[in-house]
Amino acid sequence: MTPVELSRTVLHAVRRAVDEGELAVAVLPERFVVAPPGPGGCGDYATNVALQLARPAGQPAPAVAELLRARLLRTDGISDVVVTGPGFLNISLDGDADARLVRDILRAGLRYGHSDTLAGQTVELHAAHDARAVVLMDAVARVLRSQGARPRLTCAGPPEDAWVRILGVPSDIPSDIPVGTGTGTDAPLRPVPAPADPTPLGRDAARWALLLPAPHDRPHIGDSQSEQHLAQRETNPLFRVRYAHARTRALLRNAADLGFTPEPGPLTPGGDGPLTPEPGSLTAEGDGPVTADGDAQGLLPLLADHPRVLAATAAHRAPDRLARHLVAVADALAPLLPSVLPLGDEKPSAAHRARLALAEAAGTVLAGGLSLLGIDAPEHL
DSSP states (O other), rough: HHHHHHHHHHHHHHHHHHHTOOOSSSSOOOOOOBBOOTOOOOOSEOOOHHHHHHHHHSSSHHHHHHHHHHHHHTTTTTTEEEEEEETEEEEEEEEEOOOHHHHHHHHGGGGHHHHHHHHTEEEEEEEEEEHHHHHHHHHHHHHHHHHEEEEEEEEOOOHHHHHTTTTTTTTTTBSSSSOOOSSEEEEEEEEOOOOOOGGGOOHHHHHHHHHOOOTEEEEEOSSSGGGTTTTTTTTTTHHHHHHHHHHHHHHHHHHHHHTTTOOOOOOOOOSSSSOOOOOOBTTTSSBBBGGGSSSSSSSSHHHHHHHHHHHHHHHHTHHHHHHHHHHHHHHHTTTTTGGGSSTTTTOOOOOHHHHHHHHHHHHHHHHHHHHHOOOOOSSSO
16 A cells, blocks of 8 residues: 555545544645654654544544544554544554565556546646756656646747757757647746756766756756766665666666566565664675664655655656656665675575565566666666
8 A cells, every 4th residue: 555545545534434423624625644653653654644633523533533533443454444533543554565566566667656646637838048947848848748738848949959869858848939829837947947958968967967956946957066966886876776776677687697587575584574784794785784673664664655755746747856756765675785696505484585576576666767867767877
């Protein structure tokens, strides 16, 4: 169950409580936010829905929380609900929910997170005659299409040949066409221009350098700043994302050589919880032991959150949200990688197959996200 699906489940429980007279709330939000629990919380996700509804319902937040807790416990896929603090609902999913998530990602492939939420909507995008504005518009259009929208692009002038040839923007963007004649929302894009020509960086590094900062922030391009986008080291977030993806592809090749394939399931032998690597095993960089704090517990919520990130990226016309999400996925994936393949004389187990499936799912999310940004995800790096 993804955060989006869990949010719908919580909303459904609230609506049922209202319909059956247990809650008297005149106007309900379209959705409720669910997120990993904060300090003092527990379980997989938490929501402050009871705190939001307490005043309009005329009841104390803990009472609303207990009412909703009883309903959520009867929902398939939810194993436990705990009320903490002033009325937070902490939700634990069934043990096989993680395996279902991985299976869903592998089944959807690069289209994981795509939806038809904006189907039938025409969204007009207009960019200044500027390299960053046009690249931003192209990336926004890609994400909008992933959500079912039909973006219509216009530009203040024809794209420069180098933008098309090197930066990969469409060559057929109409210019000097008035905006406001479509059926969707007009969204003029006016990012802070790049301080220098981005094309010497090449397509992938240039697009990343232009898209990672929020549109109102200045890109780090020019003089020595450009070198960081080309450096193959950990301080370069693009390198971390692409390296993490390449590692997942290498693990699949190595596993095939050892005679086993990915299969979603429990990540630990005989268990159903998140993976905690054995003490003394190496980190992703191979330079030190993994501790309990260096496990992959943060990876699954990030993968589950990917559909919401794509929807938010489309809604806010902000590819930087997707770029930062990919960096977070790559960083959360790193502790898992050393535990995927058997070591020494160890035989491949069901846990190894499950870890391989999780690594493949993370690599799929990285590749799909990079594709929406117009950036290549190489299998070898």
